[in-house]
Amino acid sequence: MRRLWRWILVAFVWRAAREEEPGEERPPRIVPDGAPSPRAELVVVALLGLAALSAVAFIAVYAFDRIPDQTQYLGIALGCAFGFLAAALIVAAHHLVVTEELEEExxxxxxxxADRVARVVTESGGRLRRRRLLAGAAGVATTAIGLAAIVPAASLGPIYNLGRFTRTPWRRGRRLVDQNGRPIRAAxxxxxxxxxxxxxxxDPEQLGAPVVLVKLEPDQLHLPPGRKGWAADGIVAYSKICTHAGCAIGLYRTPLFPPVDKPPGLVCPCHYSTFDPETGGTVVYGPAGRALPQLPLTIDGSGNLRAAGNFSGPVGPSWWGVRNRRVSS
Amino acid sequence: MIERTTRTLDERSHTAPFGFKALRYIFPDHWSFLLGEIALYCFIVLVATGTYLALFFDPSTAQTVYHGSYAPLNGAHMTEAYRSTVRLSLDVKAGLLIRQTHHWAADVFVAAIALHLMRIVFTGAFRKPRELTYYIGLTILGLALLEGYLGYSLVDDLLSGMGLAIGYGVALSIPLVGANLAALVWGGPFPGDPAFWSRMYIAHVFLLPILIATLIALHLFLVSSLHHTQFRGGRKTEKRLVGVPSFPGQAPRSLGLMFAVFAALFLLGGLVQINPIWIWGPYHVADSTNGAQPDWYLGWLIGALRLMPSFDVVIAGRTLVPNPFWGGALLPTAVFGGLFVWPALERRFTRDRHPHNLLDRPRDAPRRTAFATAVLTFLFIVFVAGSADRAYVLMGWSYATQIDVYRVGVFVVPVVSYWLAHRICVELLRNERVEASRHAAELEAEQAAGGG
Known part of the structure; x- marks a missing residue:
């Protein structure tokens, strides 16, 4: 073992001595010489050492289970490793490497x-007589093949048949259930x-499925004409999906203490579109441009809520011509 | 030893002349030239951390019930996408560090590109001959926004679901073809076909990264082919470039910056929580939460959506333009479109068709600086409007009043800031001229005194 160490030491010294040896005649320097800075070298060595230590610390933190706040220690260790490495390089840049100022046109x-490139192109077509015909034919072929390459993309979705956009799972007689599938009683x-x-x-995971239910006093209800009897015992149902951008209505503004002058509002927390449940889901605030679709309700013999039909209009965000479409079951 | 290596390499590639040129390639020195580099190093972190995440993430909408180490979610219905992200965050060692670092790197990536773009605009670096470099950079920014949006949408937590719903709403709102387009992308009405998740995934982990990487390579090729711009001063002229060679001067600085960026991102990833998706819970069509905010770089879009007053364009009962179009589709199109045509507009406006290697200081082109400031303040107000609900919670300011103020401010403040920025530039220039002439007069007086 000791002999091995001695050999390594000898080899190291020999190499070091060889590097110091003045070599043969060398061409003039390209990179100018600078004054050595042994202290900066030590600083760089120290920083590299710290970087290595931090990296080892990262491995150690990773290896030991059940360290509390492991994520934080891992982050600190890895961050420090890179940070010390960065510091070492920046010290080296400032003190160990010559900073030349070079100039160049x-x-x-x-x-x-550029003209020669253009000439190669034009002269290459020197044998062509029917240039416009050829260019046209090439254009037609390229366009047709391009279209052929793009057309299968139509399989991605139903581009033309938009019937699914207005279909909802609601129809007359369908019971309203909670998220666990239990029927909801009007009481x-x-x-x-x-x-x-x-x-x-x-399937509850479709825009047409979820509805919000709120109960209002009979004198509060001012539903649009034609929706007589859509409320059941003061309970009204609206699509839960905002007609602005498709988020779910998550808030019910209904002041319980003064000032209570504001009417109740169904609010979408994405862009604060607010709909009035008293007047058929009309927009009272926010960017939505279309009322919330209302679902007619009825109460069956056992007191459960049932749909009395489908929504008053298409559910979810609007699109071109949405107001001319009717929902289907 | 080194000579042997370089000779061996050259004998097998004949690239020594190129190698020499690359080592002695000149970088002009200014702190603002480092912003693009920061973006580049963020991209490296994004690819590395993203690859690690992909080893654990399952991009599937298959429904499952959670049973795992995070008790509050036990028994919750969710998709495999969300479950695997919760698992890689809470159960995979170092998973949370890598995920948070990935998210932070994305935020810093876009921020660095945006600041880089501001530097380019305010100093006129986009002018001839560097228009192509500029267009490629803008494209990278646009793709980065999309890439980030897809990244946090893939997780299928409550926030990502709400973000996707809004994206769907905006897609639907595009006149004439909106519904067809949305049907094509989503494979049907929201939340779409299960294949939609495969589409987002391939785009996020393959198509967009490859595209961005290719454009970065092209961007850097053009930068080095045309050489860097530089600020006026010393021996720097339109024809002569002065700076530090890439080796040995620039290399340790650049690498130092790279590791500093790595350090900052991993420290953020380890110490500053970002997007704790296990708290948000899984997304269901019927769920939403108050106080939802997107990543910062989409804040201007949510602000624009919120600022629009309530109306759809309806003619004779036919819906033509639903509301989300203005803020969600038209605004970003206008901003990017404007940025793309800016060099051509400025060429026409100033009748300046010469190549430029020297940069303007912002004051040197008062009208450009003023206009860019106006656009920035406009976007900033729209951005702030996006967090009006947070300001209400934190400060108690009425949401509706804030929105009213922003609706006015979004038009008034840019005009004022245009005037102010223009004024400041002109004053600075005038001041410089006065200083220069006084300096010249003093010099003359000194000479006269010395001669007399």
């Missing part, structure tokens, strides 16, 4: 070369509370 355009809906309901036996 900016490049210029090459009009001659469970209390004033000043917001309930979310879904159609029974239908």
């Amino acid at each position: 900016y490049g210029r355009p090459h009009p001659g070369e 469970e809906i209390h004033p000043a509370e917001l309930f979310t309901a879904y159609p029974e036996h239908a």
Whole structure:
């Protein structure tokens, strides 16, 4: 073991001595010489050492389980490793490396070369007589092949048949259930509370599914003409999806203490579109441009809420011509 | 030893002349030239951390029920995408560090590009002959926004679901083709076909990164082919470039900056929580939360959506332009479109068709500086409007009043800031001229005194 160490030491000294040896005649320097800075070298060595230590610390923190706040210690260790490395390089840049100021002419355009490129192109077509015909044919072929390459993208979605955009799972007689699939009784809906309901036996993860239920006093209800009887015992149902950008209505503004002059509002927390449940879901504030679609309700013999039909209009964000479309089941 | 290596390499590639030129490539020195480099180093961190995340993330909308180490979510219905992200955050060692670093790197990446763009605009670096470099840079910024949006949408937590719903709403609002386009992208009405997740995933981890990387390479190729711009001063002229060679002078500085960026991002990732998705919970179509905010770089879009007054364009009962179009689609199109045509507009406006290697200081082009300031203040107000609900919670300021103030401010403040910026530039220039003439007069007086 000791002999091995001695050999390593000898080899090291020999190498070091060889590097110091004045070499043969060398061409003039390209990079100018600078004064050595042994202290800066030590600083760089120290910083590199710290970087290595931090990296080892990272491995150690990673290896030991059940360290509290492991994420934080991992971040500190890795951050320090890179930070010390950065510091070492910046000290080296300032003290160990010559900072030359070089000059150079900016490049210029090459009009001659550019013209030669153009000539190669034009002269290559020297044998062509029906240039416009050929160009046209090439254009037609390229366009057709390009279209052929793009057309399969239509498989991505139903581009033309937009029937699915107006289809909802609601139809006359369908029961309203809560998120666990339990039917909702009309007696469970209390004033000043917001309930979310879904159609029974239908996928809840579609824009047409969720509705909000709120109970209002009979004298509060001013539903648009033609919606007589859409409320059941003062309970009204609206699509839960905002007609502005498709977020879910998450807030029910219904002041319980003064000032209570503001009418109740169904609010979307994305852009604060606010809809009035008393007047058929009309927009009272925010960017939405279309009323919340209302779902007609009825109460069956066992006191459960059921839909009495489909929504008053398409559910979710609006699109071109949305007001001319009717919903289907 | 080194000579042997370089000779061996050259004998097998004949690239020694190129190598020499690359080592002695000149970098002019100014702190603002480092902003683009910071973006580049963020991109490296994004690719590295993103690859690690992809080893654990499952981009699937298959429904599952959570049973795991995070008790509050036990029994919750969620998608595999969300479950695997919660798992890689809370159960995979170093997973949370890597995920948070990835998220921070994305935020810093876009910030660095945006600041870099401001530097380019305010100093006129986009002028001939560097228009192509500028267009490529703008494209990278646009792709970076999309890439970031897809990144946090993939997780399928409550916030990402709300973000996707808004994206769907904006897509639908595009006149004439909106619904067809949304159907194409989502594979049907929201929340779309399960294949939509595959589409987002391939775009986020393959198409967009490859595209961005290619454009970065092209951007850097053009930068080095045309050489850097520089500020006036010393021996620097339109024809002569002065600076530090890439080796040995610039290399340790640049690498130092790179590791400093790495350090900052990993420290942020380890110490500053970002997007704790296990708290948001899984997304369901019927769920939403108050106080939802996107990543900062989409703040201007949510602000624009909130500022628009309530109306759809409806003619004779037919819906033509639904409301989200203005803030969500038209504004970003206008901003990027404006940035793309800016060099051409300025060429026409100033009748300056010469190549420029020397940069303007912002004051040197008062009208450009004033206009850019006006655009920036406009976007800043729209951005602030996006957090009016947070200001209400923190300060108690009425949301509706704030929105009213911003609706006015968004038009008034840019005009005022245009006037102010223009004024400051002109005054600074005048001051310089006065100083220069006084200096000249003093010099003359001194000479006269010395001669007399």
